[in-house]
Amino acid sequence: MSQAKFNSVLNAPQPVLELKDVSIVYRSGHQSTRVVEQVSFSILPGEVVALVGESGSGKTTTAQSIIGLLAENGHIENGSILLNGTDISRWSSRRLDSLRGSSISLIPQDPTSSLNPVKTVGEQVAEVLKIHRKMSRRDRDARVVELLTRVGLSHPEQRAKQFPHQLSGGMKQRVLIAIAIALQPALIIADEPTSALDVRVQKRILDLIDELRLEFGTAVLFVTHDLALAAERADRLLVFRKGKVQEQGITAEVLRSPKSDYTRQLFTDAPALTPRTGSALSRPAQSTESAIVVRNVSKHFSLGDKNAPAFRALDNVSFQVTRGTTHSLVGESGSGKTTLARLLLGFQRPDGGQLFVDGVDIALLSGEALRQARRKIQLVYQNPFASLDPSQTLFKVIEEPLLNFYKLSREERQTRVHEIADRVALPIELLQRKPHELSGGQRQRVALARALILEPQVLVLDEATSALDVTVQAQILRLLVQLQQDLGLTYLFISHDLATVRQISHSVSVLNQGKQVDYGDVESLFSAPTDAYTRELLSAIPGFSPLHVAERSATKEFV
Template sequence: MTTPLVQVEDLTIDFGAVRAVDGLSFTLEAGAALGVVGESGSGKSASASALLGLHRGTGARVTGTVRVAGTDVGAADEAELRALRGAKAAMVFQDPLSSLDPYYTVGDQIAEVYRVHNSVSRRAARARAVEVLDRVGIPDAARRARSRPHEFSGGMRQRALIAMALACEPRLIVADEPTTALDVTVQAQILDLLHDLRRETGTALLLVTHDVGVAAESVDDVLVMQHGRAVERGPVAEVLGAPRQPYTRELLASVPRVDSGRSSGSVPGPRTAPPGAGPLLEAVGLRREFGRGSSRVTAVDDVSLTVHAGETLGIVGESGSGKTTLGRMLVRLDDPTARLRYGGREIGSLPEKALRPFRRELQMVFQDPVASLNPRRSVGESVADPLRAAGETDETRIRDRVSGLLERVGLDAGRYERYPHEFSGGQRQRIGIARVLAAEPKLIVCDEPVSALDVTTQAQVIALLAELQRELGIGLVFIAHDLAVVRQVSDRVAVMRQGRIVEQGAVDEVYGSPQDAYTKQLLAAVPTLDPAHAAARRAARSELALA
């Protein structure tokens, strides 16, 4: 009987008083692929980091046994850990920008990893870097190896990280949320790449993801975690097709699906505009350019759309399609170069002073609540900002109003004095929504509001927005690269590509019978929960690429 490549027995990880992993045990055979799924805080990433001894020196208390490719990670000295990392096991992190040094070329960074584990010349190491960059699909790899990370797109940077992981031909790749920040077409490319590399090199894969669809596309077995413990494990088709545990069923029930419309209790906006009612917001021929001369880039090009009160307009497209710039123009955070009417009044050309009466009614929920909340101020004070900006000075009324808003979005009013770092990602997004509601808006633009959240937290935030829209009649513009989420929340949808809307209409019509080839391409790239269907689509994409 062969020894498993990875053996984890009774792994427990404590960060101070917090137990992140609690008695976890599992194995992974050579060449196999295991997906580890669960909500944020379930212990997925902490467990994955333990495989390479990355908790060493952090203050975390790690007990139990972890063996990887014959190395006892807990007992290994620093030299043994260096020999393990990169040569026998390599890690691909979620954020390639934080994993790549901005001052060095991508090729030099890969070459350095290769030289750490192999006695070769700089020239040979650089040649190896070009070889693996070419292998992961970087076009013109010899030239692009001389580029720095900021010169790569998000998908290309992730490919570069995978190339770095492959440089020393490890027996195991640990991929921690490698596609979370990527749009669906690039995500499909990265997942196809990992699948092909496994098949060709025999490398084992441990994939950490909160996206159950990504696991279905990529692994043989799946391990479901909750509160640091293993809840369920088995072949991916069995666990996703007939889950035995209530938590797994709950997790799957929260996954938005591109092939089904909104549930009856979801966002209740009108399918059509109320008779005789004009649009709340109307944009005609919006255009936005950045840069000058030969470096000028057109981010939004001749975009026209409308949003009615109580309606949700979804906007989808790949990274760089102009979605965020369009959203910022709709609330006049960026100046449009065409007509923008709100409530029947032209606001596109108004100067800032004349815009002030409209600022409260046009609000935006941003993708990253951490970046939009001041870490040095309590969340209560951040939520109170719009009230003070509107002239409210009575501190008792301000505190009562903020407490009510925090409770309205499902948070304890007693946490008024707490700071952003004391809240989870989903809770911080709720705080951002409470701050927006303080302004009593009529229209909210939500820019990727759930893209970094696990599926159950996504469902909670979406349900909150639905409830608020139902009660307040707010118009919503919901921007996302996740087509399944957009279908779940939207009445109408607009598909953007290279700054232009290529298709728009009722959400069921666009999803059910897309007319534009680009829309069809996006829909074909959305992960499916059926592993057999995923395999068929992967084969079809492979044939298309070879054609």
């Protein structure tokens, strides 16, 4: 070895974390299932390494094994986990307690379920200080306020006295980050830390983690199924599939020339990493007829205090959707998207304005007339895991609308169910199973079949792909495009995923606090938004920029 190379090796920073040939098994009765197999990687100080892959690929299990949070029936079968050179893979949970919070911290996925609802925010931040530091009550309270300030919470003294339910999702996630950085750990494990957040809040949270990484030199293990986020934020990628690492490397290099077929397919399926192509969309045959017309619609809700002004969920919103096209409603939580969908479906009535579906004003209907009108407009919910009756077979789930609206013989109903199952590429042999026996993508196909069996003109898709992995999401989106082309369907697509909106939509409305701040065809809106809020939303879309990633890797400095 040359002297220069020897000096380079000598001066290279020691990895904060190193996994060597780690395999993990789960036991069920007398059977053992290996869910992670011979995984090896390392993370240097100040580096961000992303574990990406579909649900069940082993990425979260790998992350949990590092901090000793595997389920009771899970254990590390072989391999080693080195933290700053010390093997902690066989440490007891009690011994690992000395590391949790001080050397390794976790930012969990769901900020709502991760905080104790009966303790104040300040008490929960202070808890990690109590466990690992000898501090006076005064110093601890001061440190709590300092941490809440550091993570960007307004009025930190007041926030410290509040309970989690009094904070927004983004605020709760900032509290979890404050807990994670309280003792300046060497490693932060961020497990889907922004998946429950709107796109602008997501960007702020990830920017904050990045600032803290640079300030403290903390290594970050970023677990995500969002390839665009990983591409934008990580220095290196590890692609997981069925418990194995398909490939790993510098982010820019993996994105530029992925070696495995699986990785190439993942990148192809990710909307933010794939250029929009007009051929992916159905195009109506010169139709100018509107399937949906929303005209000056407003909706208010009482806040329970008669002296307080009513909450304005929708304020004079107007748009129309050409038959056979897809119109998307985008905006953050509380912007009015779902309220507008509920009005169109007749679940609520507007305080003003008109809502025409196939030429009929839904707002004027009630009773049987409204029930019959719903045959023309059907809803597909966000979560395929919660929207299907777990006690019914899939056949019964799909058949039920026919029983509610038509007098058909058993044979006729069976024919219709089989035809629509075939239409959504759901194998007939699955129809006698129950929802828990299906994957997420199969369940969403069932939800589509149930909505389509009445032959509606309009489908309202309320975050209908957001709960799905990227590959399954791509399959459902392709199915929706094909159904639109074959059946002339009109879609109202509600989503906070702007990359997907750009892929599937013909036109878009942007809602902000109940007002429509932008409206137009998708290309014009994305290339030249007229409102500052829309520009901010678009700037927050995670996406792959080869130059950005290459510059990030080239200028990497370890603090």
